[in-house]
Amino acid sequence: MRNISFIFKQFSKSVLLVAGLALCGLTANAQADPAKGEAIFKAKCTACHKIDVRMTGPALGPQLEAETDDAYLTKWIQNNQALIAAKNPKALKIYNEYNQAGMTVFAELTDADVANVIAYVRADWKKLKEDKAKPAAGGAVAAEQGPSDLVIFGLLGVIVIAFIVILVLNKVIATLERLLLNKSGLLVDEEEEAEEKVKGDKLALVKKALKNKKLVFFIVLCGTIAMGSWSWVTMWNTNVHQGYQPVQPIKYSHKLHAGAMKIECQYCHTGAFKSKNASIPSLNVCMNCHKAVKTESPEIHKIYDALGYDPQTQKYDSTKAQPIQWVRIHNLPDLAYFNHSQHTVVGKIECQKCHGQIQEMQEVYQYSPLTMKWCIQCHKRTEISGKGNGYYDKILAAHDKIKKGEKVTPAMLGGLECAKCHY
Ligand code: HEC
Ligand code: HEC
Numbered sequence: 001m002r003n004i005s006f007i008f009k010q011f012s013k014s015v016l017l018v019a020g021l022a023l024c025g026l027t028a029n030a031q032a033d034p035a036k037g038e039a040i041f042k043a044k045c046t047a048c049h050k051i052d053v054r055m056t057g058p059a060l061g062p063q064l065e066a067e068t069d070d071a072y073l074t075k076w077i078q079n080n081q082a083l084i085a086a087k088n089p090k091a092l093k094i095y096n097e098y099n100q101a102g103m104t105v106f107a108e109l110t111d112a113d114v115a116n117v118i119a120y121v122r123a124d125w126k127k128l129k130e131d132k133a134k135p136a137a138g139g140a141v142a143a144e145q146g147p148s149d150l151v152i153f154g155l156l157g158v159i160v161i162a163f164i165v166i167l168v169l170n171k172v173i174a175t176l177e178r179l180l181l182n183k184s185g186l187l188v189d190e191e192e193e194a195e196e197k198v199k200g201d202k203l204a205l206v207k208k209a210l211k212n213k214k215l216v217f218f219i220v221l222c223g224t225i226a227m228g229s230w231s232w233v234t235m236w237n238t239n240v241h242q243g244y245q246p247v248q249p250i251k252y253s254h255k256l257h258a259g260a261m262k263i264e265c266q267y268c269h270t271g272a273f274k275s276k277n278a279s280i281p282s283l284n285v286c287m288n289c290h291k292a293v294k295t296e297s298p299e300i301h302k303i304y305d306a307l308g309y310d311p312q313t314q315k316y317d318s319t320k321a322q323p324i325q326w327v328r329i330h331n332l333p334d335l336a337y338f339n340h341s342q343h344t345v346v347g348k349i350e351c352q353k354c355h356g357q358i359q360e361m362q363e364v365y366q367y368s369p370l371t372m373k374w375c376i377q378c379h380k381r382t383e384i385s386g387k388g389n390g391y392y393d394k395i396l397a398a399h400d401k402i403k404k405g406e407k408v409t410p411a412m413l414g415g416l417e418c419a420k421c422h423y
């Protein structure tokens, strides 16, 4: 008897334990944290997935709306290869649908991590759908553009009115002159004679004007000033390549990749936050997607040719590789030192402030003049925010030490950072 009751006790204990664990699991699920999910999604999934657009893999928003079996999804995300190997029908179906492209295995993601990612994708998709449904968003943009259009139309209106006023005044003056001449009895009735007289008058007028030294001097002065300022401006603008927009060897579009698809700048320009140079991505970065996306496009075949990649056999042959020669657009002379991370990380300046609305450019052009005046003007006008800025915390600490007469070394002022001494 004691034995049975012991077994019963053990049994109820384990039932309780399982129930408790399940409850924990459930609450953990209910408390899935989309913010944590976003971080994981950005780090691990964006190379192949977007929320709303199909890339190498399916658009995850609609996909996770249709697929509500979270247990299956968790297994898939943690180890899709295992599901495919086990011939899970759902897994096989999507695998074949995507030409067996094959998703990375994420064994390192815990159940909670996956729940967070799923929660993030569903929340973001919901938000995107709501944003699309709102017509107000477009209206706001239109309203924002409103004033500048208004200003232009206003200016045009003023110009047209001024023109009309000048015409009317001219007419009035002519009539008045006629009246005057009429009064003094000088007006000849026949029109032809009048015209001939005017012609003769004009010639005489020019001759007279040429004799007037003051007038000649004034005209020459105006001419000199105009020529001078023109050459002054031209001289200042030599070697300024603002607006420079060379044709690139591949029709790569920032409007599509950085704009419509919202790929972050540093996905390709990895150096922009870390070092002096923002750097142009190697073609392998493109291959993360274009191994599977738009494989039929002749533009994409230029990438394949450049890498010596054969889309049929999916093999690389480095002997056939021939690097793409992107044409460099922004180029400071060697005598000027410009560091991206100083501006993007420490200065917290957005790329667009210096490069313009790159995400709207089909082809990139040089937006800023890149002259010394341009650098200096911004340095004079931009206010530095020292709060919560590691760079300034260090400098302030050093200043305090200098005030107190303590030992300060260049290392404390950042003198060990590679980019301070190296190009
Ligand atoms: C290397 C590219 C790649 C990466 C990285 C990637 N995926 Fe995928 N994913 C795919 C492809 C391709 C498919 C389509 C199925 C196939 O071909 O294996 C897919 C399919 C899926 C599916 C659909 C499964 C189904 O049956 O409905 C989900 C969900 C998914 N991925 C989630 C994720 C999540 C979450 C991450 C990040 C943790 C991620 N993927 C990272 C390429 C990728
Ligand atoms: C998918 C990869 C990719 C993304 C994302 C991307 N770029 Fe680029 N970027 C390139 C490539 C490739 C080039 C060289 C070809 C060209 O000039 O169009 C380039 C060129 C540039 C240039 C001109 C470089 C020069 O020659 O002077 C600037 C500036 C630039 N990108 C800024 C940005 C900014 C800002 C963003 C984010 C809004 C961004 N890029 C996002 C791939 C990318």
Ligand code: HEC
Binding pocket: 046, 047, 048, 054, 055, 250, 251, 252, 253, 256, 257, 263, 268, 281, 283, 285, 286, 287, 288, 289, 290, 293, 294, 297, 298, 299, 300, 303
């Ligand atoms: C994150 C994925 C991704 C990356 C990285 C990426 N692309 Fe794309 N790219 C796409 C997608 C998706 C499209 C197709 C959009 C569509 O359906 O028209 C595309 C379209 C293109 C096209 C237009 C093809 C055509 O004929 O319409 C070109 C050219 C291109 N990409 C070049 C590049 C280059 C060069 C790089 C590397 C600097 C690159 N892409 C990196 C996803 C990517």
Ligand code: HEC
Binding pocket: 265, 266, 269, 272, 273, 276, 277, 278, 279, 280, 330, 331, 332, 333, 338, 340, 343, 344, 349, 350, 351, 352, 353, 354, 355, 370
């Ligand atoms: C304070 C202005 C400024 C900001 C902010 C800025 N850039 Fe630049 N960028 C420049 C200048 C100046 C050059 C030319 C550098 C040279 O020739 O040495 C340049 C050059 C580039 C180039 C050409 C390749 C290279 O590294 O020289 C790329 C790509 C680029 N920037 C991308 C970016 C991206 C992406 C961001 C945002 C993360 C960004 N830039 C932010 C001023 C800026």
Ligand code: HEC
Binding pocket: 332, 336, 337, 338, 339, 342, 343, 346, 347, 349, 353, 354, 370, 371, 374, 375, 376, 378, 379, 382, 383, 384, 391
């Ligand atoms: C959009 C405004 C802007 C433009 C344009 C700009 N800078 Fe700056 N720059 C800053 C800001 C803000 C800082 C301060 C960052 C910080 O907090 O250290 C800075 C810092 C610097 C520093 C470091 C100064 C120091 O004391 O360590 C150098 C060097 C520099 N810029 C060079 C340049 C050059 C060269 C150009 C032109 C090619 C340029 N900058 C254009 C805003 C700009």
Ligand code: HEC
Binding pocket: 415, 416, 417, 418, 419, 420, 421, 422
């Ligand atoms: C205080 C200035 C300074 C700093 C900071 C600095 N270096 Fe140097 N570095 C130099 C000088 C000067 C030389 C050349 C020495 C010589 O030619 O004997 C050099 C040489 C080098 C070389 C050898 C180059 C060659 O052609 O042989 C490398 C590599 C190097 N540095 C990397 C780094 C890295 C990485 C960092 C950051 C962790 C760094 N340096 C930080 C001043 C500096």
